[in-house]
Amino acid sequence: MAFRKRGVGPVAPPDGGAAGAEFEAFYRENAPRALLFVSSKGVPEQDVQEVVAASFTRMWSRWQTDGAPEGPRPYLYRVLQNRIADYWRERAQRARLVADSVDDTDLVSSRDDFTESVELAAQVRDLLGGLPERQRQVLMLSVMGLPTRVIADQLEITTGAVRTHLAAARRTLRHDMDESRMPREAFE
Structure with a gap:
């Protein structure tokens, strides 16, 4: 095949x-x-x-x-x-x-940056994992650049529901980011 x-x-x-x-x-x-x-x-x-x-x-x-x-x-x-x-x-x-x-001596200065990146990625994954599945689906498709209409068609929901789920996901992420003191640049 x-x-x-x-x-x-x-x-x-x-x-x-x-x-x-x-x-x-x-x-x-x-x-x-x-x-x-x-x-x-x-x-x-x-x-x-x-x-x-x-x-x-x-x-x-x-x-x-x-x-x-x-x-x-x-x-x-x-x-x-x-x-x-x-x-x-x-x-x-x-x-x-x-x-x-990779030779450890090559990483002496960048190891801290790498560790910080890995920790940040884990925090982002945890934040996204805390969202309800539908909100996570809508958010991921939106981040991929799909228009609201296409997301609605793919998930078989209305465009209003897409906007509602997206707003709720963003609100939850903002709140959780503030609580965890995560820099907003993590999502840019």
């Missing part, structure tokens, strides 16, 4: 037959929500499609060998969650490898 360069559209193999057509329909129906789901879990925008593509590749592999799973959508979300966990584990391992390969 291959995936197109632009987008995440699966291309069913020539001998995919009915299974290929069934999978293609499943993909078309579920790919947009899968992208949103992965985005809402904090995966960086540039890696979201890779995680979704790997998940659908896994689905296609299962689909070919065992046929469509009994509950294909719940199975997809389990695959997505596992792939997201794999993504974060791989990223942490790469960071450890890079940290291990």
Whole structure:
């Protein structure tokens, strides 16, 4: 199974037959929500499609060998969650490898900056994790630059609800940032 360069559209193999057509329909129906789901879990925008593509590749592999799973959508979300966990584990391992390969003497002056950045990133992740899921989804899609109308369409809510969730998320983050004395530049 291959995936197109632009987008995440699966291309069913020539001998995919009915299974290929069934999978293609499943993909078309579920790919947009899968992208949103992965985005809402904090995966960086540039890696979201890779995680979704790997998940659908896994689905296609299962689909070919065992046929469509009994509950294909719940199975997809389990695959997505596992792939997201794999993504974060791989990223942490790469960071450890890079940290291990750098000579400590090169980092004497920048280690404090790096530690501060890591601590700040952890604080931001904690603040975002404290938001209700819908507010976090709306905020993440907004930060990605999506217009209100597109966010509303993707989440199947009204534009007014998008604005309400966004305002509530910002208000909560401002309050939590003030309480934790986190600099506002962390979000710039």
